[in-house]
Amino acid sequence: MQKEISKEGSIGVFDSGIGGVTVLREIIKILPNENYIYYSDSKNNPYGDKTKQEIIKRCEEVFSYLLEKNCKAIVIACNTASAIAVNTLREKYKDIPIIAIEPAYKMVHDYAYDGETLVMATKGTIESERFNLLYNKYNNHKTKLIECVGLADRIEEGNEKKIKEYLEKNLKEYKGKVENVVLGCTHYPLIQEEIGQVLGENVRFFNGANRLAVHLKEVLLEKDLISKSNEKGKIDFCDSSEKKEKEERFYKFLKGEK
Ligand code: DGL
Numbered sequence: 001m002q003k004e005i006s007k008e009g010s011i012g013v014f015d016s017g018i019g020g021v022t023v024l025r026e027i028i029k030i031l032p033n034e035n036y037i038y039y040s041d042s043k044n045n046p047y048g049d050k051t052k053q054e055i056i057k058r059c060e061e062v063f064s065y066l067l068e069k070n071c072k073a074i075v076i077a078c079n080t081a082s083a084i085a086v087n088t089l090r091e092k093y094k095d096i097p098i099i100a101i102e103p104a105y106k107m108v109h110d111y112a113y114d115g116e117t118l119v120m121a122t123k124g125t126i127e128s129e130r131f132n133l134l135y136n137k138y139n140n141h142k143t144k145l146i147e148c149v150g151l152a153d154r155i156e157e158g159n160e161k162k163i164k165e166y167l168e169k170n171l172k173e174y175k176g177k178v179e180n181v182v183l184g185c186t187h188y189p190l191i192q193e194e195i196g197q198v199l200g201e202n203v204r205f206f207n208g209a210n211r212l213a214v215h216l217k218e219v220l221l222e223k224d225l226i227s228k229s230n231e232k233g234k235i236d237f238c239d240s241s242e243k244k245e246k247e248e249r250f251y252k253f254l255k256g257e258k
Pocket of ligand 1: 015016019020045046048049077078079081125152153184185186187
């Protein structure tokens, strides 16, 4: 049963794992005095290859947890879950503001529409109806979409050697051929440098996290849900696999460390 939403509540942020930290990092720059609960569903990672039903079920369980903790808004910091489940979730949880990330393809249209573009995302995102609507709307006819099956799992695992091998194998053919790269999965900004090393140092990266943070603030303002506190908020971390090292990595990445 959902409780009343109050401006003293926390903001829930969730992803299938560590990736959503790249979104939270941008949010706290804009909303530093809020309290946050970050939920990492790493026990069920990756979401990218799951069916729609499986993803909706996972999201519902995470939502129950966050609503139980009195969250006043929920940020889906996972492109896959957003692409596949956000409409169903908004339908079901009508009272809570739900803010969803999406691959920054419109940003390419706005700032660099004439460039050869690579959109990297999970299979679930690339094949989703929601992403295809966005893609068809802003298609510059110079875009390649790649389903990076297995990449988010490697980032989640944190094995640098495996990540580099994956990027070499799957991105090498685009070296020197693309100008814009859309990081369409929240895990990928964590390896932006490594992606740049394979594709060429001059590529421009597009990531929707900052835009989402601005939108979240607009929604909270509109609903009069901004915290009144003048102090820096606290950030709680919760992970479904309950592994201590997940928490350590989370706080490290949150500070922008590698
Ligand atoms: N970080 C997620 C995304 O933005 C999902 C990665 C996965 O679990 O496959 O799509």
